[in-house]
Amino acid sequence: MEEISKNFKIKFWGVRGSHPIPNPDMMKYGGNTSCVEIQVNGHLIIIDAGTGVIGLGNELIKNYISSGTNEFNREPISAVMLFSHTHHDHIQGFPFFKPAYIGTSKIHMYGSKSLGLDFADTLSQSMFTPFFPVDLGEMDGHLIINNFRETDMIILAPGETKPITKNIFDYDMSKLDEDSVIIHCLKSYAHPKDGVLFFKITWRGHSVVFASDKEGYIGGDSKLTSFARNTDLLIHDAQYIMDDYVSPVTPKQGYGHSTPEMAIEAAKLANAQKLILFHMDPSYTDKMIDIIGENIQNSIVNAMVAYEGLEIDLVCTK
Ligand SMILES: [Zn+2]
Ligand SMILES: [Zn+2]
Numbered sequence: 576m577e578e579i580s581k582n583f584k585i586k587f588w589g590v591r592g593s594h595p596i597p598n599p600d601m602m603k604y605g606g607n608t609s610c611v612e613i614q615v616n617g618h619l620i621i622i623d624a625g626t627g628v629i630g631l632g633n634e635l636i637k638n639y640i641s642s643g644t645n646e647f648n649r650e651p652i653s654a655v656m657l658f659s660h661t662h663h664d665h666i667q668g669f670p671f672f673k674p675a676y677i678g679t680s681k682i683h684m685y686g687s688k689s690l691g692l693d694f695a696d697t698l699s700q701s702m703f704t705p706f707f708p709v710d711l712g713e714m715d716g717h718l719i720i721n722n723f724r725e726t727d728m729i730i731l732a733p734g735e736t737k738p739i740t741k742n743i744f745d746y747d748m749s750k751l752d753e754d755s756v757i758i759h760c761l762k763s764y765a766h767p768k769d770g771v772l773f774f775k776i777t778w779r780g781h782s783v784v785f786a787s788d789k790e791g792y793i794g795g796d797s798k799l800t801s802f803a804r805n806t807d808l809l810i811h812d813a814q815y816i817m818d819d820y821v822s823p824v825t826p827k828q829g830y831g832h833s834t835p836e837m838a839i840e841a842a843k844l845a846n847a848q849k850l851i852l853f854h855m856d857p858s859y860t861d862k863m864i865d866i867i868g869e870n871i872q873n874s875i876v877n878a879m880v881a882y883e884g885l886e887i888d889l890v891c892t893k
Contacts, residue, residue, distance in 0.1 A: 583781055583889040585808065586612040589627020590881040592788070592814045592832065592854035593664055603861040605883025608664035609787060609854060611810065615756050615778050618731045619654045622774060622785050627883070628668035636673045651679035652716075653736040655729070657758070658686035659787055660771040661697050669698075670707050680716035683738050685723035687762060689769045695720035723772060729758040754779070761802045765789040766831030775802060781889045783808040784847070787854045790830070791837025795844040803845035807889050810881070811838040813852035816859075816867065835871055835878075842876045850878040851885075 589595075589607030596606040608625025619635075621628065635652050643649035652674040659665055674680045686694035698720060699711040711718070721740070723729070728746070730739045733754040743759070751757075756778045764770040766788045773786040784803040789796070789812050803809050814832035821828065833841075835852055842850035852871070855864055864880055871878045 582614070582616050583778055583783075584614045585783055585887045585889065586614075587627070587851075587881050587883060587885040588612060588631045589623075589625045589668070590853055590855060590883060590885075591625075591664070591857050592812075593857050595626045595664075595667075596857040598860075600860040600862070601857075603882060604855060604864050604880065606857070607883060608667065609659070610668065611785065613776055613783065615776065616731075616733060616754060618756055620731075620756075620758070620776060621654055621656045623659055623665045623787075624656065624669035624672060625664050625666070626668040626671075629671045632668075632672040632674050636677075639674070639677065646677075646679060649679070651681060652677060653681045654683070655731065655738055655758070656682055656684045657723070657760075657772070657774050657785075658684065658694070658698075659773070659785070660766070660769075661686065661689070661694075661701060662788070665788075666698070666701055670702055670709065675714045675716040675718065678715040678717075681736060682716055682718050684718060684720045685729065685758075685760075686720075687760075687770070687772045688722045688724075694722050723760050725760060725762055727760070731756040731758070759802070761798060763789050763796070763799070765792065765796065767829070773799065773802060775806070782806045783810065783889060784845075785810045786841070787812045788831055789833060790828075791833045791840065795840055799841060800844045803841070803847055805846050805848075807848045808851065808887065809838075809842050809845060809847035809849070810851045810853045811841055812854045813838040813867075813880075814854050814856045816863075819856070835867055839871065839874045839876050839878060842878065848877065849887075850876050851887075852878065852880045855880065 589610040607627035609623040610627030611622040613620040702711040759775045761773040812833040813835045868880045
C-alpha cells in the first residue's frame with residue numbers, strides 16, 4: 576500500500592495566468608506561468624510548458640546527469656507533454672526546457688488541432704528565427720508531436736515509455752492492463768479564439784482533471800461536469816475575483832477565464848473530491864490571493880489555491 580501511495584503525485588511548477596510576474600509581493604504563490612508535473616506509476620506527464628517548465632526541466636537534467644557518466648550510459652529522459660493550448664503563458668517555457676536539447680530524450684507531445692493547423696505546425700510557428708535562435712525542428716531531442724482529439728485515449732502501459740493512442744469507441748477495454756495510465760481530453764470552446772483542451776489522467780480508479788483557461792457557463796459546463804465526474808482532484812481556472820470579472824471599468828467577461836465561484840460550482844456539479852484554483856491573475860499579490868483562499872474555506876467544496884511547489888499525492892487525499 577505504501578508503494579502505491581507514492582505513485583500518483585502532482586506538483587505545481589507554475590500557477591499564474593497571462594504572463595510571468597517576478598515580484599517580491601508574489602513569492603508565496605509564485606510568478607511562473609502554467610506547468611503541472613504528474614508522476615504516475617513510473618510515467619512522467621507534464622501539463623503545459625509555461626515558464627514553470629524551466630525549473631522542472633532543470634531538475635530532470637540534474638537527475639539525468641547523475642544517472643551515469645556519459646550520454647551513452649545515462650538514463651534517457653522520457654516524458655508525455657500535454658498542451659492545453661498555445662497561448663504564450665502555456666508554451667513560453669518550452670524553448671528553455673533543457674531535456675528537449677538532449678539527443679537521447681524522447682518527448683511525446685500532444686495538443687489540439689487549431690484553426691485548421693496541426694498541433695506540430697502551430698507549435699513550430701512559435702519557435703523559429705527571428706523570434707528565437709533555435710527552430711523547433713533543430714532541438715536535438717526526439718520530439719514526437721501529435722494532434723489529440725476527444726475520441727482518442729492515450730495509454731501508458733506499465734514499464735513502457737512509448738504511449739499508445741487508441742480510439743475510445745474502437746478499443747476493447749478488457750484488453751487493458753489494469754495498471755495502465757489512461758489520458759483523455761475534452762475540447763472546450765469557452766476560451767478565445769479556438770478553445771482549449773482539458774485533460775483527465777486516470778490510474779487505478781484515481782484521477783486528476785486539468786481544466787484551465789475556461790470561462791464558466793450559467794448552470795455549469797455540462798461537458799466538463801460529465802468529464803470530471805467524481806474525480807479526486809479538479810484543477811480549475813480561477814483567474815479573476817468577481818469584482819474584476821464584472822468591473823464596470825475593465826470587465827473581464829468574455830476573456831475566457833473563471834472566478835473562484837465558477838470553479839467551486841464546477842467542482843460541486845462534478846462531485847470532485849478536491850478543487851485547486853489555478854491560473855491566478857498576475858496582478859494579484861500574495862495578500863490578495865490569501866483572501867481568496869480564506870473566502871473559499873466557507874464553501875462546501877474542499878478547495879485551496881495552487882502555489883508553486885505544491886505537491887499532492889492523489890491516493891492519500893481520499
Ligand atoms: Zn492562460
Ligand atoms: Zn489562454
